[in-house]
Amino acid sequence: MMTRLLSSPVWAAPMAGGPSSVELAATITAEGATAFLAGGMRPVGQLIEDYRAASAGAGSALAAAGSTQEPGVIGVNLFVPEPANTAIPTERKAPxxxxxxxxxxxxxxxxxxxxxxxxxxxxxxxxxxxxxxDDTDDWDEKLDAAVAESWPLITFTFGLPAPQVFDRLRAAGTLTGVTVTTPAEAQAAVRHGADLLTVQGPNAGGHRSLHDPQADPGQTPLLDLLAEIRFVVGPDIPLIAAGGIMNSGQVAEALKLGAAAVQCGTAFLRTPEAGTxxxxxxxxxxxxxxxxxxxxxxxxxxxxxxxxxxxxxxxxxxxxxxxxxxxxxxxxxxxxxxxxxxxxxxxxxxxxxxxxxxxEAKPAAEVLRDLTETLIFGNK
Ligand SMILES: Cc1cc2nc3c(=O)[nH]c(=O)nc-3n(C[C@H](O)[C@H](O)[C@H](O)COP(=O)(O)O)c2cc1C
Structure with a gap:
């Protein structure tokens, strides 16, 4: 599964509040790339329906095109609620x-x-x-759904769940990722059992995934942050670079500096498929x-x-x-x-x-192609 995930160098990032629609996930995965459904603030029942609809949508699009190609992976992204976030000291969370x-x-x-x-x-x-x-945003139910529905990839943002959460998902065959913004967060995520890390730089749109919400948001540029995190976590853990990546030159640069893939959000916001x-x-x-x-x-x-x-x-x-x-x-x-x-x-x-x-306001498949064109033609 990891090989299938990483065969796609550009991922459509999770974007809660609408943009990561079923249609966007179906379109991107029908192109063979990885896409996300944003599980944050989405009731669990709807998230399950979204997942089934996006999988079916990608399958139908491929069948309609007469393609026998396997669709890309649909990941699910979850917000780690304060009660489940091990990065916040217990005494600060006591009612x-x-x-x-x-x-x-x-x-x-x-x-x-x-x-x-x-x-x-x-x-x-x-x-x-x-x-x-202490609103949990259906946390337990969403983890249960990941296991029951055999979701292949769950990534966490806003914090770090307990090691048992990673153990449970691994036992169910689900890969796990954590969005990190500092080397210390990256080390802790690997210690808890994350299979991959999304390295979020300061230029990223949407929420910074600070594990301690009281921390100051770091300003280390994405490519420097990638190098710092690679240094502390070692060569084996895949790093997905996110933040401010808008063209294929930037994609190539992040890959050259050791990212296994990149994750783009803003680039897809104006596509007709997004639920913006x-x-x-x-x-x-x-x-x-x-x-x-x-x-x-x-x-x-x-x-x-x-x-x-x-x-x-x-x-x-x-x-x-x-x-x-x-x-x-x-x-x-x-x-x-x-x-x-x-x-x-x-x-x-x-x-x-x-x-x-x-x-740009153009179809998601075109945005994806623009982001990968230098890679295909090997100019960089
Ligand atoms: C509208 C919007 C919503 C987002 N929602 C989420 C989210 O639900 N979960 C998450 O991990 N990241 C979220 N992000 C961050 C993206 O996953 C990604 O890290 C970011 O978009 C990368 O930077 P870019 O927008 O410059 O490409 C969001 C970003 C945007 C723009």
Whole structure:
């Protein structure tokens, strides 16, 4: 299975919140490449249906083309919820801890800063007492589904599960990966039993996979980070490079420096197959035309975890958001939904990497071919 996975040098990255649609996964895997379904914030029943539909979709596309080629692998990506994240010290997670009390106070203060715009948008914000730091996002059920449905690849982001989770998946024949942003996270992931690592550089769109959400996001450039991580984990573990990769020259460079494959997100956001929302698409289109918002930056304003998105008014106005995921995600949900209803690109999350202006509105198979063309023709 690992050989089949790595026969595809460009993977379509997991993108929660819509973009990693069934159609995108079916299209990419029908091309023989690896693609992901994003299991974060997706109820387990829907994720199971998505997986079956994407597999069937890839099979039908190949059959319709009269191809006998094997489809690529569909991976499933899961957010590691705080209760299952071994990188957060137990005393910080205890419900009656000083850390949890301080976090609730910081959340109250942050909520105050949002009240005026909630009023203007005519939405109600949840009370701080209704926000749940221990929301597991169907964690146990999703791991059960991986085993029951024989999913071939699970990758984890936002933290590091216990070694028993890796043991269980290995026994079921599932390969495991962890997204890491530092050499220390990489070492710990390998120690716990990860089969591969996604090395996420600072230019990546969406959430940084910091294992400790209170840590500062590292700024080591992707190619340097790859070399540092290769040094600490040794030659055998496959590294998948992610962050800011928008053309085949960059793909070739990462492969030359020891990546087994690369994972691209932003490059696929504007493809018709992606489930990117209309407001997100509008902002991406404007960024590509250099019409409106074009810069990306890191923010905790929408979710309480560092993430890179197109910098808009809300990001600029709320630089003071505390490290409190998933509570801030729950808190801002009504504001983001209201902004999407109005197509207001200034008031909702617009996750994208630094290569945002280069994302093209064309079919996913063409984007995939563009990303691999130098490799095929061997120019680099
Ligand atoms: C809209 C969006 C949503 C994302 N959601 C997830 C996710 O659910 N899980 C995950 O591991 N990474 C997620 N990421 C990060 C991507 O998997 C990948 O690391 C990143 O897109 C690579 O950088 P690039 O966007 O510059 O290609 C997301 C990225 C974007 C742009």
């Amino acid at each position: 009656d801890s000083e850390a949890r009390r301080a976090r609730a106070e910081a959340l109250s203060a942050y909520r105050e800063t949002l009240l005026e715009e909630a009023h203007a948008a005519e939405v109600e914000l949840p009370e701080v007492s209704d926000l749940n730091p 929302t209309p407001t997100h698409r509008l902002a991406l289109e404007q960024a590509a035309a250099r019409m409106n918002l074009t810069r990306t930056s890191l923010t905790r304003a929408y979710s309480g975890r560092w993430a890179r998105g197109i910098e808009n008014r809300f990001q600029r106005d709320h630089k003071d958001a505390p490290a409190a995921y998933p509570e801030i995600n729950q808190l801002t949900a009504p504001l983001r939904a209201a902004a999407q209803r109005r197509d207001d690109v200034e008031s909702t999350s617009l996750w994208a990497g630094v290569g945002v202006a280069k994302a």
